[in-house]
Amino acid sequence: MELRYEIRRSTKRKKLTITVERDRSVVVHAPSNVPEGAIRQLVDKKRSWLFEKLHHEQKYQPLPHPPGKELVNGEAALYLGRSYRIELVDGENATIHFAGKFLIPRAHARQRWQVLRQWYVERAREKILPRVRSHANSLGVEFEQANINDSRYRWGSCTPRNNLNFNWRLIKAPMFVIDYVIVHELAHLIEANHAPRFWNIVRAQLPAMERARDWLRDNGQRLEEEV
Template identity: 60%
Template sequence: MELNYKIVFSRRKTLTITVERDRSVVVTAPTGTSPQKIHQIVESRKLWIYEKTRHAQKYNPLPHPPGKELITGESLLYLGRNYRIELVEGSGEIRFEQKFIVPRMLANKSPALRNWFIARAEDKILPRVAMHAKNLGVKFKEAKIGYGKYRWGSCTPSDNVILNWRLIKSPMFVIDYVLVHELAHLIEQNHTPRFWNIVRVQIPAMEKAKAWLLKNGVLLEQDL
């Protein structure tokens, strides 16, 4: 069976293989690595790759329901809890006061609430990257909020940390786990026992966070 994979070249010194949550395979290789060498390494790890693609946490896109409707009485997930939506008359901005107060004129404009979540992600998630980097003793180039669907975070070959805006729906201990997970790749590029020990020391609730993402990942993937 032919194994399809995407190759990304980087200035890092070692080759890594990642199986994404949508089952796609990404090979990050040092610049200049020959295609033959990459193919040889991928072939040697084929059994491991197939096992990973069959893992319960990996899945193909599922047919989601249309998502939340912006109507009074509906609820939205924010920082791990569901909060009620209340539509109000008039114009203005979306407000959060232990419930989502949404001007009725924005109710049919789906980007409005998504943009609110993205802004909260920038305010609440990005500052924590520097805090965790200091605790780990690592340096990153830039932290950004990303718009992908099947990766909660990534650490790029240029040492940028990218976090999915959908993470703002999850509890803070889950957000911290994802941040530390990505930053730990600046110390250990592969998911070795050493890597997981680094993450676990910083995030004692690591297994709880992984279980939360496994259970609620599909909900996070919805735009609302």
């Protein structure tokens, strides 16, 4: 059976990964210099897994396309670990509206990445910062400030002055991954290095630690990608 897939290349990507989107499309995320032969080999190797995912009756429901809405080249964007379609809409609203999909005013079509980025930053402040305070209370630690920043190199950081910084791109990841990064940085207020005691603290607060680390390892590059 023929297996169709889209190749998305990026100079920032370091390894090949395959994802099955909510509309059942298969996307291969590849470094810019990987030959198509290597991509075909990976797809062939994952063929059984892909067909299993594609025929999952609940996870990948077809996405209806309402009349009068225009897709932006079939683009989609991540939010809290899931991929949602982008649509251009008419109207006077000047901001993005999220309703199981990203509804972007048609006037912002060319600047959709900029307006989507601002939307991400606002959602990061709204959802991540309260969880920092909640986990800090659970761990019994105090911090000076928690901020959302634009780091290209770290998901989170803890400064010598006990300030915590979190990359806004984390809002694209599942909540259990966000919680892992938060707890990781808060644990540094107890244990400065990555000694066994440090990891015991993180694991005790977040039993899904290994699963979150695996998710970041496999999908971290996707969080860095622009639409």
